[in-house]
Amino acid sequence: MLAKTGMKPGLATILVGDDPASHLYVKSKQKACDAAGIYIDDSKLPANTSQSDLLALISQKNADPKIHGILVQLPLPKHIDSKVILDAVSAQKDADGFHPYNFGRLVEGSPIFEACTPKGVIKMIESTGVSIEGKRAVVLGRSNIVGKPLALMLLHRNATVTICHSKTKDLAAVCREAELLLVAIGKPKFVTADMVREGALVIDVGTNRLPDGKVVGDVDFEGVSQKAGWISPVPGGVGPMTIAMLLDNTVESAKRMAGMQ
Secondary structure, three states: OHHHHOOOOEEEEEEEOOOHHHHHHHHHHHHHHHHHOOEEEEEEEOOOOOHHHHHHHHHHHHHOOOOOEEEEOOOOOOOOOHHHHHHHOOHHHOOOOOOHHHHHHHHHOOOOOOOHHHHHHHHHHHHOOOOOOOOEEEEEOOOOOOHHHHHHHHHHOOOEEEEEOOOOOOHHHHHHOOOEEEEOOOOOOOEOHHHOOOOOEEEEOOOEEOOOOOEEOOEOHHHHOOOOOEEOOOOOOHHHHHHHHHHHHHHHHHHHHOOOO
């Protein structure tokens, strides 16, 4: 891009407060950007930052031609309305893929940005050589960040999709029908081997820290790995793919702004 247009893709990261996990996540994203040659605009704000001040900062980044993607690290302090903040990010710079405009485009099958984590999950499935088309896919979790967009992405690739949640009856039986089992519920080691079909492809989106400090997923990796045809680890699975997709969205945004797409 630099050679063709003189433009370097730019990502603005905005972090409010002192949450250690959030600082770690942002640092890992910045490190990946440095390695990929993406310009980083880093804003760290105190926890008592007002919603109006944060909105003003986002407005500045929306207008900055050097910025092609904006990441507001979640969670935000409780006095700030996350939906108002995420909606304020320009849909054209929504590198996380959370803006309602981009979600609506995903629903109709013509997304500009796709949410990073589900986009990474799709890439992981495709990397195995397992075809999504025609498969029975079960998504555990219905969040706006992972479950719902992932279900739509699978549907657009011609999977038969079931979304499960806390009110789903006989959850284990539904899971056992899945050829593709995608888990994002935030409960450590919730999915056990008896819930998994022999040879199924299992992607674990969960990241849970146990009292002893160990990080585990939503899937009991040791048990399920003996039964699944494919399974992603935690850590080291979906997390790095999410960061990779954030970078990919930023570069694609820069290309659009440079008239290369």
